[in-house]
Amino acid sequence: MQNAAKKLFANLGIDMRLLGMIGALVLIWLTFHLATDGRFLTPRNLFNLSVQTASVAVMATGMVFVIVTRHIDLSVGSLLGLLGMVMGALQAKLLPEIVGLGHPSIWIITVIAGIALGVMIGAFQGWIIGYLTVPAFIVTLGGFLVYRGAAWWVTSGQTVAPLDPTFKLLGGGAEGTLGETLSWAVGIIAAIAATAVMLMSRRTKARHGIAVKPAWAEGTLIALVVALTVGFVWLMNSYKVPDRAAARIAEARGWNVPDDFTMNHGIAIPVVILLAVAITMTIISRRTRFGRYIYATGGNPEAAELSGINTRLLTVKIFALMGGLTAIAAVIASARLGAVGNDLGTLDELRVIAAAVIGGTALAGGFGTIYGAVIGALIMQSLQSGMAMVGVDAPLQSIVVGMVLVLAVYIDIVYRRRTGS
Known part of the structure; x- marks a missing residue:
């Protein structure tokens, strides 16, 4: 029976990691559906779940590239807060005075400016990591502190509201x-x-x-x-x-x-944005030279450099891409809330890293999938939403999510040992 199942999956070409993640997700959904008397697997809750997952999942697709190349980015949550605050200030205070209140170009200028700023900040971090050889952990840990403080200085700690009506559509609802x-x-x-x-x-x-x-x-x-x-x-x-x-x-x-x-x-529009990002990132990882260089560098950085890959420039590009994706996530997160506060993006860096790792991205580098990161983000959000619906206290939710993260890494290690991958 077991051999027949293995043969079936081999013929179908289904990744066993993917099958395991889907199985875990289904188990989580069924458990919470029973625990909430049938309120979890409803169109309303699944709609909300898809919207809540979008911003973290968008960043998790970029975190796959970062971790695959044996780096880490601890700054994405704080950077999301900074970019959200800048975009909020642009559309609520600066642009109405320049182009007029309610002008249809406000949301477009805001989004473009936010993504451009995210790319520049990400590229700057990548330059420090790649060319000045400062470890990514230290650089992004510094960014974690700097960007959270900078977000406060943009508006002196005040919540920015209301946001542009068209911009808010990008957050769902x-x-x-x-x-x-x-x-x-x-x-x-x-x-x-x-x-x-x-x-x-x-x-x-x-x-x-x-x-x-x-x-x-x-x-x-x-x-x-x-x-x-x-x-x-x-x-x-x-x-x-x-x-x-x-x-x-x-x-x-x-x-x-x-x-x-x-x-x-x-x-929901955030889900459409997530699908567009996931498809684009999948194409980049599988069909472009840039994607091949990322996985080659993660598999063996020394060999990649000897083969002619400019690993320093590659690092700059990866972190620039991460910054751009963080800006897109900031658009979704701030638009969904309809306002930007100082707590926007708090602890998102941990959720994003956890989503990538639960999705099968190897911390040792060289392996990771975009679809795995998206499913990992969905698993994370399903756990949090389900526990909130059941009435589990926030501290206990953090304990459960932390235990799940450690368990996921352990299972992945065991799987790699057995398969030799």
Whole structure:
């Protein structure tokens, strides 16, 4: 029976780490669903869970590259707070005086400025690490302290509000979604695109004489991907917008609707941003020279440098990318809250590192996957949300998450020893 299962998974080409993470996630969901009398696995809670996961997951995709190259970034939470505060001050105080209150360009300028600042700060950290050879732990620990203090100085410790209405849509909520119809359109396009990519990959492998999965295995995987995509869209479209909120949204958009008008949320914009980031980062890691250099350097830095890879410049690029992704996460986090306070991003650096490690990224370097980091972030958020719904105190939540992190690393070590990977 066990050999048959191994043969089945081998034919399907499913990574056992991925299977283990999905199994752990399903177990967590079922446990909390029973503990909350059926309130966990509902469209409303899963919608909120997807939005809450987005900002940490976006940063976790960048943390994969950082850890793969045998570095660490302890500054992302503080940097998120600083970037959020700067973007909040831009749209609430500076830009309205320049372009006018409520101008449609405010949110665009804010996002571009935030990402540019994040990239510059990340590149500066990478330059210190790569060219001045100061350990990443020390550099980013210094950043952890500096950026949190700098965030306070931007507004003298005052909470920034209100944010631009269009900017706030990037954080989700009843209005920050694609809506039912567009969600279905995006889901169908995504399913078709995933199917086409898998078939083209199979054809390319066959053309170059590379072994491919059996036709039934390929068909099974395609059917699974399509079913998961359609199922996710259906769940998001099953979450109904409260009647008063739906009426307010319809009135603001100038719709002429009947008295019994109803509206469903659909896919939240933060989730769309996360999917776009995850797909882009996956392409970078698998299909570009930059991605190959990252994994080669993480596997053996000395050999990579001897082979001609500029590992110092590579470090600058990786931390610049991490800074840009932190800015995107700051957009999501601040927009979701509708305000920016001094506590924005507190302890996010630990959540991001934990998400990457739980997702299978090796602290020794050389291995890590983007999808693993996203699933790791979802596992982290599921634990926190589930424990909050059950009524577990915050200190105990931290204890449980810490124990899960240590257990995940131990399991990964055992797995690598047995497989020799």
